[in-house]
Every structure is written in structure tokens, then in C-alpha cells.
Amino acid sequence: AQSVTQLDSHVSVSEGTPVLLRCNYSSSYSPSLFWYVQHPNKGLQLLLKYTSAATLVKGINGFEAEFKKSETSFHLTKPSAHMSDAAEYFCVVSEWAGKSTFGDGTTLTVKP
Amino acid sequence: GAGVSQSPSNKVTEKGKDVELRCDPISGHTALYWYRQSLGQGLEFLIYFQGNSAPDKSGLPSDRFSAERTGGSVSTLTIQRTQQEDSAVYLCASSFGGVRNEQFFGPGTRLTVL
Numbered sequence: 001a002q003s004v005t006q007l008d009s010h011v012s013v014s015e016g017t018p019v020l021l022r023c024n025y026s027s028s029y030s031p032s033l034f035w036y037v038q039h040p041n042k043g044l045q046l047l048l049k050y051t052s053a054a055t056l057v058k059g060i061n062g063f064e065a066e067f068k069k070s071e072t073s074f075h076l077t078k079p080s081a082h083m084s085d086a087a088e089y090f091c092v093v094s095e096w097a098g099k100s101t102f103g104d105g106t107t108l109t110v111k112p
Numbered sequence: 113g114a115g116v117s118q119s120p121s122n123k124v125t126e127k128g129k130d131v132e133l134r135c136d137p138i139s140g141h142t143a144l145y146w147y148r149q150s151l152g153q154g155l156e157f158l159i160y161f162q163g164n165s166a167p168d169k170s171g172l173p174s175d176r177f178s179a180e181r182t183g184g185s186v187s188t189l190t191i192q193r194t195q196q197e198d199s200a201v202y203l204c205a206s207s208f209g210g211v212r213n214e215q216f217f218g219p220g221t222r223l224t225v226l
Binding site for chain 1: 145147155160203212217
């Protein structure tokens with residue numbers, strides 16, 4: 001069975017400081033992992049994905065994530081936060097076609 | 113090309129009434145998903161269609177919920193005898209299928225049951 005845990009429901013950072021959103025997963029197989037972002041009143045958008053190629057994955061808007069099998073983690077990072085990064089972020093694990101499990105989400109607040 | 117579209121964008125209904133929510137996936141996508149997102153919550157998987165295979169209905173919360181996909185394209189999610197706890201945003205997504213392909217999401221339908 002697959003599951004995903006986003007360790008922080010809320011993260012607050014100052015503009016220009018690093019962002020770290022934590023995600024741990026559980027999977028019986030070699031999963032694919034995704035991060036999606038949802039801005040207020042907007043649809044979900046893919047940030048990046050891991051599908052068993054390079055363990056360090058680069059996404060849009062300067063975000064990246066590292067797949068660590070030994071730690072069963074897929075944390076999302078960004079070196080310098082922008083005000084426009086304020087949004088809800090979802091970590092997703094998929095080991096079966098059609099069976100994607102979403103985390104509960106992390107709300108990122110960026111302070112000026 | 114056009115993204116995933118959903119209609120209506122908002123639906124207000126009275127308890128006990130039936131509602132139909134529509135999803136138009138991206139052309140060429142073989143997989144279609146329905147999710148429910150309650151206020152401040154993550155996404156709850158409802159149902160998954162892949163090509164001509166039998167749909168995976170394991171996420172449907174009760175037999176009041178059903179969905180169909182006609183001609184491998186448009187999908188309709190039907191909720192019968194709506195209850196107040198059905199109030200949520202219903203999201204549709206489509207993809208090329210498989211584990212590795214990302215899902216493209218529609219804007220959602222906000223359902224309010226009075």
C-alpha cells in the first residue's frame with residue numbers, strides 16, 4: 001500500500017530565505033513521486049516529478065526535490081522564496097496506474 | 113490546446129437533490145480521474161477511468177456517487193440525494209495514463225449543499 005505524509009501543515013518563511021517542505025512516503029514498489037502547487041482560487045499545477053531517473057529533480061520556478069530511498073523522503077526546496085510562492089503544496093505518490101495518493105498539503109506563507 | 117474543463121464552476125443545491133458534474137479532459141488523454149477536496153483538506157480519490165477498462169471505483173464514498181465516461185472522453189460525476197457533507201470542490205484530472213505521467217487538473221466545481 002502507498003501513503004504519503006507531509007510533515008508540516010504550515011510553513012512560514014521570509015522573502016529571500018530558503019524554503020523546505022517535507023514529504024515522506026511509503027510504497028511497496030518503486031513509486032513515482034510528484035509535487036503539485038495550488039495557488040488561491042486556481043487549479044493544481046505540476047511543479048516537478050520523480051520517475052526513477054535522476055534522484056535530484058528540478059522543477060518550475062526554481063524548485064527542486066531530492067528522492068532519498070533510504071529515508072523514504074522527497075522534500076521540496078527552493079533557495080530563495082518569492083512572494084508569489086505563497087500557495088498550498090501537495091506531495092503525491094503513485095505506484096499503481098490511477099492510484100495516486102495525495103498528502104494533506106502544506107500551506108506556504110511568504111513574509112515580506 | 114485546451115486544458116481540462118469542468119462545468120458548472122459553482123453549483124448550489126438543496127439537500128436531497130441530485131447533481132451532475134461534467135469534465136472534459138484533454139484530447140488524447142486516456143486516463144481520467146475524479147477527486148474531492150474539502151475545505152482545507154487534501155485531495156480524496158474518487159474514481160479512475162483508463163481507456164476501455166473497467167473503472168476503479170474504490171474511492172467512491174457511498175452508492176449515492178456514480179460516474180461514467182462516454183466514448184472515452186467526457187465524464188459525468190453524479191451525486192444522488194445530496195447531503196450537506198457532500199459540499200466540497202470536485203476536481204477532475206486527465207493524463208496519458210500510467211504511473212509516470214502527471215495529471216492535468218481542471219479548475220474544479222464547487223458544490224454547496226444547503
